[in-house]
Amino acid sequence: MGRLVIVSNRVPAVRDRAQPAGGLAVALRDAVQGQECLWFGWSGQQIPDDEGEDRRVSIDTVDNVTYATVDLTKSEYNGFYEGYSNGILWPLCHYRAGLMNYSRQDRHTYHAVNTMFAQKLAPLLKSDDLIWVHDYHLFPLGLALRELGIKCRIGFFLHIPFPPWSLMRALPGAEKLMRSLRAYDVMGVQTEDDARNVNEGFSVVGVPAQARVFPIGIDPESFQQQASSGLDNPEVQKLEKSLRGLPLIIGVDRMDYSKGLPERFRAYEVFLRKYPEYRGKVIYLQITPVSRGSVPEYKVLREELDGVVGHINGTYGDFDWVPIRYLTHPVPRELLAPFFRLSRAALVTPLRDGMNLVAKEYVAAQDKEDPGVLILSRFAGAAPEMEDALLVNPHDADEVADALHKSLSMSLSERQVRWKRLQPDVWRVTAGSWARSFITALAEVRSE
Ligand code: ADP
Numbered sequence: 260m261g262r263l264v265i266v267s268n269r270v271p272a273v274r275d276r277a278q279p280a281g282g283l284a285v286a287l288r289d290a291v292q293g294q295e296c297l298w299f300g301w302s303g304q305q306i307p308d309d310e311g312e313d314r315r316v317s318i319d320t321v322d323n324v325t326y327a328t329v330d331l332t333k334s335e336y337n338g339f340y341e342g343y344s345n346g347i348l349w350p351l352c353h354y355r356a357g358l359m360n361y362s363r364q365d366r367h368t369y370h371a372v373n374t375m376f377a378q379k380l381a382p383l384l385k386s387d388d389l390i391w392v393h394d395y396h397l398f399p400l401g402l403a404l405r406e407l408g409i410k411c412r413i414g415f416f417l418h419i420p421f422p423p424w425s426l427m428r429a430l431p432g433a434e435k436l437m438r439s440l441r442a443y444d445v446m447g448v449q450t451e452d453d454a455r456n457v458n459e460g461f462s463v464v465g466v467p468a469q470a471r472v473f474p475i476g477i478d479p480e481s482f483q484q485q486a487s488s489g490l491d492n493p494e495v496q497k498l499e500k501s502l503r504g505l506p507l508i509i510g511v512d513r514m515d516y517s518k519g520l521p522e523r524f525r526a527y528e529v530f531l532r533k534y535p536e537y538r539g540k541v542i543y544l545q546i547t548p549v550s551r552g553s554v555p556e557y558k559v560l561r562e563e564l565d566g567v568v569g570h571i572n573g574t575y576g577d578f579d580w581v582p583i584r585y586l587t588h589p590v591p592r593e594l595l596a597p598f599f600r601l602s603r604a605a606l607v608t609p610l611r612d613g614m615n616l617v618a619k620e621y622v623a624a625q626d627k628e629d630p631g632v633l634i635l636s637r638f639a640g641a642a643p644e645m646e647d648a649l650l651v652n653p654h655d656a657d658e659v660a661d662a663l664h665k666s667l668s669m670s671l672s673e674r675q676v677r678w679k680r681l682q683p684d685v686w687r688v689t690a691g692s693w694a695r696s697f698i699t700a701l702a703e704v705r706s707e
Pocket residue numbers: 279280281282283285511512513546547548588589590591592595614615616617618620
């Protein structure tokens with residue numbers, strides 16, 4: 260089999276660059292271990308507009324992976340990343356058409372950046388490469404590569420949800436975008452619902468292709484290992500000491516409106532109102548690093564969260580107890596994993612999510628003798644595989660509050676039974692097995 264070429268907007272940490280929080284980089288970094296690979300994408304840097312013409316591809320090889328990255332000009336970053344990808348496609352794909360800020364200029368920039376990526380990548384390709392393109396930033400990349408004469412097999416995987424056509428068609432040019440996906444030999448999505456929606460779109464625009472389901476996973480062994488060995492870390496012990504024996508509820512999410520954070524905080528407030536015996540008797544730690552902080556909706560969200568957290572802490576807090584410990588910076592994985600293990604319950608309550616790796620990480624991190632309880636939104640892509648979690652509708656504050664109460668009062672034997680039923684799937688579908696299934700499907704396709 261030829262070399263694997265991964266193309267994604269976000270490329271993970273190379274040497275001293277910090278690892279961004281986000282499912283794609285985490286899953287793929289686990290998936291590419293031990294395979295000859297070229298990984299192409301954005302460098303994470305912005306350059307002045309007048310330097311775009313002369314930009315070069317930077318190459319850096321670490322072990323088996325060669326990272327080839329390009330800078331984006333300031334205008335490209337605004338139009339392609341903030342504007343079209345995260346201000347238009349992201350809300351639409353998360354069923355939030357009302358949050359879409361459509362602009363023709365951004366659409367133009369999005370296509371121009373995809374063309375530029377194709378032009379920079381094409382000279383690096385070999386004829387037997389398998390090319391695997393990731394996520395909504397790069398929908399048209401396959402077609403742009405085909406227009407440059409690239410004949411390799413090209414697959415596409417969408418990490419986020421795909422909405423029904425009745426919603427998708429709100430996007431000006433949706434038909435054209437849908438038709439451009441024809442350039443891919445394999446089109447992969449996270450869930451059956453997403454596949455049904457993509458296939459509905461394909462049939463409307465007359466594309467004969469069919470999307471296939473490849474649910475993504477984590478590397479459970481290494482996460483479990485990090486979770487147990489990390490308990491000795493002084494930072495983890497600092498957290499444990501600060502709990503003073505009280506149960507810990509944890510939430511870990513990028514700061515994104517898809518994650519249902521204001522709804523979650525309000526549900527926690529309902530919990531404190533309905534079950535006052537827990538005031539001062541439980542610790543809730545919410546770790547929410549700022550993400551896409553200059554996209555307007557994300558700024559609004561940050562202000563809203565500051566307000567809700569301030570309100571709850573001001574109303575229910577005491578001089579020796581803070582209802583929500585709220586952090587807006589990323590926490591390294593070697594601490595997150597043992598934090599998960601220390602907690603009695605996790606709140607994973609997105610309004611809509613492609614998969615949600617945090618849900619799987621939480622299960623992997625648990626101590627099988629004394630496991631914690633996963634409270635999971637029915638609208639996370641992970642929900643169909645995790646029916647032994649406490650499944651909730653994140654819009655229903657009472658339901659989430661009751662689930663919190665249930666998780667804190669659940670018997671040890673019920674916690675063990677639920678965890679034992681959740682665990683096999685987390686171990687069966689891993690980042691590695693997900694990548695292998697996709698690559699095998701792509702390798703089996705005959706390139707035209
Ligand atoms: P998304 O891709 O939308 O960010 P996922 O839950 O699928 O959501 O993936 C998030 C990944 O980023 C997980 O591996 C998670 O551990 C990591 N992550 C999320 N929040 C943080 C944080 N506060 N600090 C460090 N890593 C984080």
